[in-house]
Amino acid sequence: MEPNNTILVATGASLDVAALELALARHDYRVESVTSGQLALEVASAGGVVLVLLDTALAGGAALELTGQLTQADASRRIPVLLMSHRPTNDEKERAARAGADGYFTLPLATTSVVDHVLFALQGQRIGGFDLEVNYHMMAAASPDAVVLIDMDSGRPVDLNHRAEQLLGRSALELLTAPFSAFCDPLEMNAMMQSVLAGELRVHRMSLRHSSGRMVECNARGVRIAKPGRRLFHIRLVDVTGTQRADDLRIGQERLLEMMARGVPLEDTLHKLVQLVESQSPGVLCSVMLLDENGTHMHCACCPSLPGAYAALLEGMAIGPGVGSCGTAMHRREAVVVSDIEHDPLWAPYLDLIRDFGLRACWSMPIMQDEDKVLGSFAMYYRTVRHPDNEEQRLIGVASHLASIAIERARREAELARHRSHLEELVEARTAELTRAKQHAELTSEELQAALENLSMTQDELVRRDKLAALGSLVAGVAHELNTPIGNSLITASTLADHTAALSSQVEAGIRRSELEAYLERAREAGDIIQRNLQRAANLVGSFKQIAVETTDTQRRHFFLDQLLQEILAPMWASLPQPRPILVLDVVPGLQLDSYPIPLSQALGHLIDNCIIHAFAAPGDGEPTVTITASAEGSDVLLSVADNGAGIPPEHLHRVFDPFYTTRLGAGQSGLGLYITHNIVTGVLAGHIDAASTPGHGATFTMRLPAAAPR
16 A cells, blocks of 8 residues: 555544445555544644545534645645535535535435545546646556546646547647637536536536537546646546447437338338438438339439439439449349449449539448348448448448338338228128128018017927926826825725724624734734835925925035035944945045035935945945045035945936936835935035946046035
């Protein structure tokens, strides 16, 4: 580190001194912090301080006086002072500058920004500490950017480097003998100076006037340099013209593509394209030529900057191997560069015609639709002998590509317009045909309407008959099922009545004990028969009542399926006689339904009864097993009951849900269990049930139930 490398920070708690110390250490500076003006003066007087950061809140009303004292604290040299405050006014900044402050910035400020302020102030101090006329010139000469040192009182440059001469296209003598405002906008220059003097640290945009007349866009950064007896202003200029032009080109391309998308006429689009290219390359004159459908003659589509008489000469000219730049480019299907028109053989036949127009260089790029089809050419003319640089070659390539998009789109639009016109003719003809068909259809519609009304009445009648037939079938089934137990009870009761009448006669004649005992035995048998048959009739009536599923008396609630199955199956399995089938539960935990648990329990009960009664009626090879599985599928729950029993023959499978259909009618079964299950699942539970079976390998009944039953 250098001996004089201390940055003195005089502040209360406005800055993160530790972070500032770490950041400045990377630039070989150390930081010393004090909390009073007196301590600041003592440290500055001791030597080694190269810059002071002074918080105005620390000194209060004496801040400006303290500023002047700090700048003169070191007898060997002036110490730059940067003031900082939370709410500085413009008046405070001006008074601070008059008091000798080198800058004034507003708090709070990021550590990186504070470091920038410090380094810029130190740069100016270091320049001022040397013999300015020698060392500044050496520093400026070594800079890769344009550097200008301006006397703020006269407004004239007092030093500059060769890069500044190149940037403005002017000699050092020309630049040093005129105010710098002659080469830029005075308002921009004044605004930058005022900003720097106010302590602002930012990049300014300046437009400089080149000797050729074109404007050079620059990013400028300035710093005031302390020199006894003089007010000097250092400016570093970075040419961003290329960047600006690239941005302008990108924006121009976007606008051109937008124009194409909006269907702007081709002439307007090409005119905008030519303007864009001419703005990118000063002094260029552009033209767009279109090749006719035969591919032999060119026509001027857009050349606003070229002389009208010259454009007229090109109109209708045949292309060929030696027809200037454009005709040759279209013929060869490749770019043609002519740096000197007067001495190029491609232009030899036309020199007498074009000499008066002052065109000296021309390069042309064919506008291609694809590798084989040429649409036209894009040309760039100059009034001086010159060869295209890389940027100009890229520019003409971009221009020809954009032109190809615009031309191809315009031709497609024209083709579409022709198709639309033809389509309109077809539509008119088709409309007339459809009108005739519509009239015929209206006549037919009246007939169809009458037929539909007749069909509707027929359908209503068929539905009514189907309902009556279903009701008749149900009534017949009910009557058939009830007829046996009731008939048996009636016969038994009639027989018992006959025995009772006979007993009465025997009592009058004197009944014997054996006769009374015989009567009592027959009465007991008759009572058992009547009780069994009436109980069966009652069971049948109960089953019939379940056929019509009602929800008015059924409670709807949220429940977990695995808990409900445990509640249903535990007592049901305990009541089965030994040997019981094995029960396997494979239910996803936590399946929750908002439905009707009682009807669901009834449906499961019927399915399990069906397994016990039918599946395992005959002994099988394996151990009887009933498997109940449940899982979620979307917003539905799949619940299945499967067994490994005898299975259901294919001829019976499609009838298992029919009422009164059973293969064990003689065994006391009514054939209503699966029918009731079907009504419950498709009715109150709003679901669907299917049966699947492979004979000899069991059957599976699967219910698909909504997790939330409809209300």
